[in-house]
Amino acid sequence: MTEELPDRTLGGGSIRQAHLFEALAAAFPVDxxxxxxxxxxxxxxxxxxxxxxRKRQAPWSENSVLRRALELGITLCSPYPSAAYPAGPNRRTxxxxxxxxxxxxxxxxxxxxxxxxIVRALASVPSVITFHHLISExxxxxxxxxxxxxxxxxxxxxxxKARRMETHALNAYDRVIVCSPEDASAxxxxxxxxxxxxxxxxPNGVDIAAFxxxxxPAEPRVLFPGSLGYxxxxxxxxxFCAEVWPxxxxxxxxxxLILAGRDPVPEVAALAASPGISVHANxxxxxxxxxxxxxxxxxLRVGTGTRLKALEAMASGRPVVGTSVGLEGIGAIDGTHALxxxxxxAMAAGVVEALERDRLAHALGEAARTHVERSFxxxxxxxxxxxxxSELMPRVSTDPAELPLPAPAPAAPG
Numbered sequence: 205m206t207e208e209l210p211d212r213t214l215g216g217g218s219i220r221q222a223h224l225f226e227a228l229a230a231a232f233p234v235d236x237x238x239x240x241x242x243x244x245x246x247x248x249x250x251x252x253x254x255x256x257x258r259k260r261q262a263p264w265s266e267n268s269v270l271r272r273a274l275e276l277g278i279t280l281c282s283p284y285p286s287a288a289y290p291a292g293p294n295r296r297t298x299x300x301x302x303x304x305x306x307x308x309x310x311x312x313x314x315x316x317x318x319x320x321x322i323v324r325a326l327a328s329v330p331s332v333i334t335f336h337h338l339i340s341e342x343x344x345x346x347x348x349x350x351x352x353x354x355x356x357x358x359x360x361x362x363x364x365k366a367r368r369m370e371t372h373a374l375n376a377y378d379r380v381i382v383c384s385p386e387d388a389s390a391x392x393x394x395x396x397x398x399x400x401x402x403x404x405x406x407p408n409g410v411d412i413a414a415f416x417x418x419x420x421p422a423e424p425r426v427l428f429p430g431s432l433g434y435x436x437x438x439x440x441x442x443x444f445c446a447e448v449w450p451x452x453x454x455x456x457x458x459x460x461l462i463l464a465g466r467d468p469v470p471e472v473a474a475l476a477a478s479p480g481i482s483v484h485a486n487x488x489x490x491x492x493x494x495x496x497x498x499x500x501x502x503x504l505r506v507g508t509g510t511r512l513k514a515l516e517a518m519a520s521g522r523p524v525v526g527t528s529v530g531l532e533g534i535g536a537i538d539g540t541h542a543l544x545x546x547x548x549x550a551m552a553a554g555v556v557e558a559l560e561r562d563r564l565a566h567a568l569g570e571a572a573r574t575h576v577e578r579s580f581x582x583x584x585x586x587x588x589x590x591x592x593x594s595e596l597m598p599r600v601s602t603d604p605a606e607l608p609l610p611a612p613a614p615a616a617p618g
Contacts, residue, residue: 205302205322206315207239207259207294210247212411215431215466216512217336220408221315226250227586228313228593235309237301239294257301260293279358284321285366286358287339291318299325311597320373330596333373334381334406338508340366341390342436345506345529349439367394374399378596381406381589383509384533390508404592407533409585410515410576417521417573418495420566424459424559426452427497427522429490429513432468432483436506440530444503444551445475451552453480456559464493494520498565499558502526503551510534515580518542518572523558523565525551534580541575542568 210221222244228234229250236242236251240259248254265271278286288295295318303325306312312326314333323331343363350356374380374395381404382388392400428444430437441463452459463472464484476483487493490513494500500517502524510533517524524531524542531544538544543558545551558565 205237205298205312205319207291207298207319208316209238209240209242209244210236211242211244212246213244215434216408217316219512220336222247223409223411223582224406224586224589227582227590231590232593232597237298237305239297255301257294257297260297262290262292264290275358279361283365284318284369285339285343285362287342287362287366288318288320288369291316295319295322298322302326311593313593314377317370317373320369320377323373323376330378331376332379332381332593332596333377334383335370335373335387335391336383336509338370338382338387338390340370341387341508342506349505370394374402378402379404379592381592383407386532387508406588406592407580407585408510408512408515409580409582410512410519412519412577412581415491415494415516415519417519417569420522420562420569421496421498422562423496423498424456425496425498426459426461426555426559427493427500427517428461428463428503429493429500429517430465430511432463432465432472432485436504437465438469438472439506440502440504440527441472441475443505443548444501445478445481447548448501448503448552448555449478449481451549452555452559455552455556459559462493462497464490490516491520494522497522499555500524501551501555502530504530508532514542515576518576519580521569521573523568524572525554525558527551534575536572536575540568541572 206221208217210225211218212222225247233252235253237255239257241256242248242254278289299322302322306326306329312329312331314322317335317339320333340363343359343366347356347359350359371394379402382391384407385405388403388405391403428441449461459480461481462484464487466486468483468485473483475481494517500522502511502514504527507529511530514524514531527546528544531542536542543554545554
């Protein structure tokens with residue numbers, strides 16, 4: 205059950221869902237209930253049945269006065285954090301459909317924390333929820349980078365709501381899947397020992413066959429890939445362009461920065477006015493951008509889980525320079541698989557090193573590719589997901605040779 209389309213051609217959450225749905229459908233008969241119209245033909249073929257509900261948009265306004273009034277209304281009146289607000293209309297539609305159908309199933313899998321309240325409609329049917337991102341941690345990080353007292357007030361209320369929603373989900377669902385060990389530790393602090401035993405880590409992955417290891421080019425071209433309307437990416441892009449990029453250009457005057465991804469908001473589009481920066485919107489294939497890049501940056505200050513674009517860059521054999529938040533959850537060792545830098549001056553120095561030192565750039569790219577091949581192929585991640593589901597639902601086949609499954613992923617420490 206999801207409001208985000210499983211689709212390999214879209215953003216990170218869509219890609220994850222497409223791969224993991226196929227893995228699950230290879231082990232069990234699985235129906236897909238979603239808000240919107242499914243486009244990915246491979247997902248449709250894998251599903252036993254697909255039910256597409258009309259996708260609804262939550263009220264919003266680009267007018268600053270109306271938007272602030274709406275934000276205040278959400279803060280004062282909604283029991284859920286503001287990040288869950290856009291999903292509200294689809295959450296209610298899916299909840300009604302779930303209440304009518306869930307008793308026909310042996311297990312219900314819910315995608316995204318913003319749909320967590322749907323558990324009330326599932327009665328006693330076993331259920332699994334995946335937190336693609338951990339809202340409470342993202343809000344907590346935002347508080348750390350926010351100076352204004354009004355905005356901090358909003359965020360602190362949001363933080364309390366997010367933790368309350370996550371605690372309820374931890375108690376109500378039979379399994380809670382998160383995308384990184386760091387997220388597992390954060391969720392485990394919300395519950396008691398019995399509840400934290402439900403937590404499983406199933407990270408994001410990468411299509412090893414689609415992203416090929418290629419020689420690192422000589423041109424000083426830096427790539428920031430990602431959905432350019434997603435708030436953590438917007439914050440990261442603005443921070444990098446303001447605090448890091450001028451230092452890089454001082455050291456390497458002909459360096460070029462490309463921001464490439466879906467639906468750039470005006471704040472990101474405006475960054476193209478700065479020297480050496482270009483913005484490429486809605487590119488048909490990120491693979492060619494990885495092929496042209498000398499260095500890939502992941503300068504996020506807010507975020508949880510694991511970044512698919514970081515994994516794709518590493519699979520392409522590109523040296524990656526990122527913050528500890530941007531490279532969270534992928535087990536990257538600083539100086540071996542990537543350069544992890546949180547300070548603007550240190551990050552700029554890392555980018556310059558990777559631009560100027562051929563031996564370092566090639567070594568990082570080689571080690572990065574090997575790392576993701578070993579740990580982050582979608583086949584491996586899909587098997588982990590199926591293993592978690594198998595803890596709650598008997599396998600359809602009794603032939604162990606037909607559906608070989610690994611041991612369940614370990615629970616987070618409680």
